[in-house]
Amino acid sequence: MTDAATPVPADPDGPPPVPGGNWAGNVRYRAARRHRPSTVDELRRLVAGADRVRAAGTGHSLNRLGDTAGDLVSVAGLPATVALDPGRGTVTVAAGLRYGDLATRLHAEGYAVANLASLPHISVAGAVATASHGSGRANRNLAAAVAGLELVTADGDLLTVDRADPRFAGLVVNLGALGVVTRVTLDVVPAFDLRQYVRLGLPRDALDAAFDAAYSVSVFTGWRSSRLDQVWLKQRADQPPPPADWLGTTAADVACHPVPGMPTENCTAQLGEPGPWHERLPHFRLGFTPSSGDELQSEWHLPRATAGAALAALDPAAARIAAVLQICELRTVAADGLWLSPNHERDSVAIHFTWIGDAAAVAPVLAEVEERLAPFAPRPHWGKLFARNPAATYPRYDDFRALLREFDPAGKFRTEELDRYFPRD
Missing domain, CATH: 3.30.465.10 (Uridine Diphospho-n-acetylenolpyruvylglucosamine Reductase; domain 3)
Incomplete structure (x- = not known):
């Protein structure tokens, strides 16, 4: 492996040479x-x-x-x-x-x-x-x-x-x-190896314990049950498998997809089969359709300690969420020092919504979710759908605005979206 240019073979299922729009199809780029x-x-x-x-x-x-x-x-x-x-x-x-x-x-x-x-x-x-x-x-x-x-x-x-x-x-x-x-x-x-296990029916009060149970953990819910639907445990290959009664769940005995009804062959190997890190850490396989493809997405990062309270705050909207939801994923992310990171200086729980591909139906529910999460100082994923300006939740917001003035005083790299969150002086 050297500094010399080494072409990567084209993936027939990969992105086009220059995208005309985004992957989900809800944005068509207007570039001249x-x-x-x-x-x-x-x-x-x-x-x-x-x-x-x-x-x-x-x-x-x-x-x-x-x-x-x-x-x-x-x-x-x-x-x-x-x-x-x-x-x-x-x-x-x-x-x-x-x-x-x-x-x-x-x-x-x-x-x-x-x-x-x-x-x-x-x-x-x-x-x-x-x-x-x-x-x-x-x-x-x-x-x-x-x-x-x-x-x-x-x-x-x-x-x-x-x-x-x-x-x-x-x-x-x-x-x-x-x-x-x-x-x-x-x-x-x-390099390291992992095994991936899927557990079904996690009690809500066991969520925090589940987050600490493996190298990487994802919890999925459709907001239609008092229990959380699936837990994906990605654990070091030399660690013992979860016990049969792990946190009151049952073991999946067939491969699963996070989104109900989607083909499981799109997903990385489960059922405890060992494999290299890059074939277990992602949920989806390169060259296969990730998630459902026909979707919208939103995600908010909150202080990890507030996970249970945040879910309780969303409970009154559960039926409205479920009506426009494909799946909701809960994950933890460790703190860092990056100014615009949603995890800036706080360990976080990320609440991710994969919505149906109907923007008009999703918009009022998205707004309600934001309102209900507002007391927890949510920081949205910058690449997903959100409405509220998160500036107040970032301690280094003004410092980043200063970088914008230093690096791009004429606004060459600015967009309408950026102007919403970082108004020009």
Whole structure:
């Protein structure tokens, strides 16, 4: 594994060269021009000459954060480099590489990243920019593993930064607002194996104990029962399986999908079958449809200690939630120091809603969920649907606005969505 350009084979089920809209189909990009540069110099010239420009990832954001009326640029055409540095415990990768493609190459060298999101289809830079995450009591979101960034700034300059830069904690989760990221350096750990078990019918009062039971834990509910439907336990392969009566649940004896009725072959292996980290940490397999595909999504991060109270606050709306819901997922994410991370300085519980693909039906329920969660200082996932401005919940909000003024005084990377949350001076 070297710094030389190594093309990644095209995945027939992967993203288009430059997305025309997002993955769920609820957003069509309005860009006047679309570009897929093949070199960093070409990208630098493009950015320097543009009035408005945005970087396109794999289109997995559910809102218009990445939309622009100007130039939309995919970095997936840049050389797909993966440069491992065992001495420093890092890997430097092309920004447009998908996590699933990175993972197979890392694993072949005996290394891993500590955590992965539920789907491996997302690009490294896009996931980092929005603080996308997996789960686990001690696992932070994906952006927390970033040790360095290379990005093209508004004037076309190429900037390299690392943790020694006092602005670094504000540059990592940047919502695409500070430049076009070309390479990302990530912390790595030795490769490891996991087993995945699915348990059924978790009592609500056992939720906190369940969160602490494995390396990564996801809990699913359809809001139609007093019990939580499924618990996905991703535990180290050398650990004993959960006992038959684990927390009052029963063991699934066939493979499951989080969304009822969806094909289970889309999901990673379960039933305790051991396998490498990158084939167990995600819920879905690369090259297969993740989740249901026809959906909308929202997610809010709250202090972990408030999980039970937050669910109780939502209980009066359970029937309305269930009527427009495909599945709700509950996860924990460890605290970090990144300014715009939803997990900034607090261990969190993430409450994720996969809604039906009917925006008109979902909108009033989404608004009610936000209202009911408001007492818990919720921070929404930046790449999903939400209505309230979360500025008040971020202690470093004003510091990030200062970075916007420093890096993009003319608003080259701004969008309507960004202007809602970070008004211009």
